[in-house]
Amino acid sequence: MDKLKGKVAIVTGATSGMGRETAKLFAKEGAKVVITGRNEKRAKEVVDDIEKNGGEAIYLIVDMTDLNEVGKIIDKTVDAYGTVDILFNNAGMLSLNPLLEVSLEEWNKVFNVNVTAALILAQKVAPIMKEKGKGVIINTSSIAGYAGHHGFAAYISSKHAMEGLNKSMAYELGPEIRVNAIAPGSIKTAMLDSAGGEEALDYIIQGCTLKRCGAPEDIASVALFLASDDSAYVSGQSIRVDGGYEA
Numbered sequence: 001m002d003k004l005k006g007k008v009a010i011v012t013g014a015t016s017g018m019g020r021e022t023a024k025l026f027a028k029e030g031a032k033v034v035i036t037g038r039n040e041k042r043a044k045e046v047v048d049d050i051e052k053n054g055g056e057a058i059y060l061i062v063d064m065t066d067l068n069e070v071g072k073i074i075d076k077t078v079d080a081y082g083t084v085d086i087l088f089n090n091a092g093m094l095s096l097n098p099l100l101e102v103s104l105e106e107w108n109k110v111f112n113v114n115v116t117a118a119l120i121l122a123q124k125v126a127p128i129m130k131e132k133g134k135g136v137i138i139n140t141s142s143i144a145g146y147a148g149h150h151g152f153a154a155y156i157s158s159k160h161a162m163e164g165l166n167k168s169m170a171y172e173l174g175p176e177i178r179v180n181a182i183a184p185g186s187i188k189t190a191m192l193d194s195a196g197g198e199e200a201l202d203y204i205i206q207g208c209t210l211k212r213c214g215a216p217e218d219i220a221s222v223a224l225f226l227a228s229d230d231s232a233y234v235s236g237q238s239i240r241v242d243g244g245y246e247a
């Protein structure tokens with residue numbers, strides 16, 4: 001308990017899945033949490049749940065495909081809580097179209113949500129963290145950021161781009177700001193369900209040494225490690241949380 005006491009944390013894409021579990025865990029550990037997403041009903045439910053359990057949180061409705069709106073997340077967080085200590089770039093969208101079929105519109109949308117929004121937020125939050133002399137950014141990659149697969153070119157490309165952005169952030173934002181990425185494998189969320197669920201991804205699960213899908217909580221606990229001083233000497237890493245998948 002209290003690993004994030006007094007900290008202000010932003011978790012993007014916290015209306016469901018791993019973002020939601022992470023927001024709840026950060027709040028339980030004492031952080032004031034700003035959650036973002038597009039679905040107001042689910043956003044409100046997450047905030048209500050956090051408050052019911054004695055935590056503090058607000059939500060901001062922002063569509064990350066609209067890059068003009070993304071930076072406002074930092075402004076509004078500072079308005080509400082005075083500062084930002086932790087930024088978890090978690091919001092993401094899947095694209096299931098193969099290379100020859102993906103439209104430029106979809107490609108751009110995927111890159112805006114999965115990569116460019118994280119860049120904009122980092123550019124905006126870095127001066128605040130640097131002035132404080134301390135801050136943490138956590139990015140969300142994927143095992144799709146390490147290898148090619150057939151069938152979802154925009155998503156795979158965006159996660160490879162995130163791997164590069166994560167390294168660039170770590171090099172250029174240190175020494176004050178620690179930057180790391182989480183690279184999930186198959187985690188039981190709405191996104192996994194939209195990709196056909198556990199059955200469709202059985203080949204990944206069978207390829208894991210742990211032979212099961214992950215849960216959002218498996219990501220939240222690693223995010224807490226990276227957000228807290230428990231990882232004080234960890235930066236520039238991409239940590240696979242994939243049940244031991246080899247690809």
Ligand SMILES: NC(=O)c1ccc[n+]([C@@H]2O[C@H](COP(=O)([O-])OP(=O)(O)OC[C@H]3O[C@@H](n4cnc5c(N)ncnc54)[C@H](OP(=O)(O)O)[C@@H]3O)[C@@H](O)[C@H]2O)c1
Pocket residue numbers: 012013014015016017018019036037038039040042062063064065090091092093094113140141142143144183184185186187188189190191192
């Ligand atoms: N699940 C997996 O197996 C897996 C594996 C590797 C990587 N990941 C990555 O993990 C992250 C979290 O995914 P998840 O599995 O937890 O999926 P999820 O349950 O579908 O959650 C995705 C979150 O992103 C938000 N989001 C999506 N598009 C958005 C947009 N245009 N504007 C603002 N917010 C948006 C959603 O909010 P709203 O619906 O409210 O807009 C939601 O809160 C993503 O970056 C994903 O690529 C997931």
